[in-house]
Amino acid sequence: MRAAAGVWRWRHNPLRRGTDLAEAWVALVAVLLIAVAAPLVGWLCGSLTGSALQDTARIQRRHRHTTTATVVRPLPEPSVVPANPDGISDALPRGRAAAVWTGVDGSRHSGALSTFKADNRPGDRLRVWTDDSGHLVNRPMKPRTVRARAVLAGFGSAAATAGLIVAGRRLVVWRLIQRRYVRLDRAWSEAGPDWGRTGTGS
Structure with a gap:
């Protein structure tokens, strides 16, 4: 306005x-x-x-699968793990455990998992997400994400x-202000030292 x-x-x-x-x-x-x-x-x-x-997200839902991993033994060192499907960590320390799981293709896998529990025990079952080859991945993006x-x-x-x-x-x-100053300087130059004297320009 x-x-x-x-x-x-x-x-x-x-x-x-x-x-x-x-x-x-x-x-x-x-x-x-x-x-x-x-x-x-x-x-x-x-x-x-x-x-x-x-x-x-549609591709992720098609190629990412949930499975259950079984804890073999707890690992002492703490870790920070992704807290959402996009891999963004909330920087909360959690436990780690050595576990085994079976991929959707039937292949057997083992490795260290970051967990939401600090006191993992042998035999504990953890829900994990894997790709078509059984490798661990983050869960698919949710619609709200x-x-x-x-x-x-x-x-x-x-x-x-x-x-x-x-x-x-x-x-x-x-730029307009600069042009205005240039024109003002030119006008002052044209007026010369006689500007303001009686009879100037008459």
Whole structure:
């Protein structure tokens, strides 16, 4: 609204300079772009990100399988393990244990597992996720994780677009101000040392 008022105020103002009107129009265009283009870019980016993540989650659900691992012996060293399907750790120390498990293809595997328990005992059963070959993987992304990431991508791209528009407006205004100073210096130079004396220019 202030940008539109600025354009209207400079329309017939006798003190108006060309750069004043141009600056007001630049501000109005920037406001319109922030109101229209930024949300549109955010929606588009969020939609594309959500679609891509849904495809990824669908592939993960197809090729990742849950199975049960049996603890052979506890391992003394603590570890930090992923707490969600995307491999993002919540930095909580947990236990480790040597375990064996069978993959979906029937292959036998063994290895060290990070666990949510600090006191693992032989014979304890743990739920793990494996790929088609029986190797340990993170669990597939949940729908809420997909939605959250898509929303964050949308908001982030909208904010970035708005920031670029504001930066572009400031750059244009800076150029207009520089041009205004150049014209002012030229006017002072043309007035010369006789500016303000009686009879000058008569």
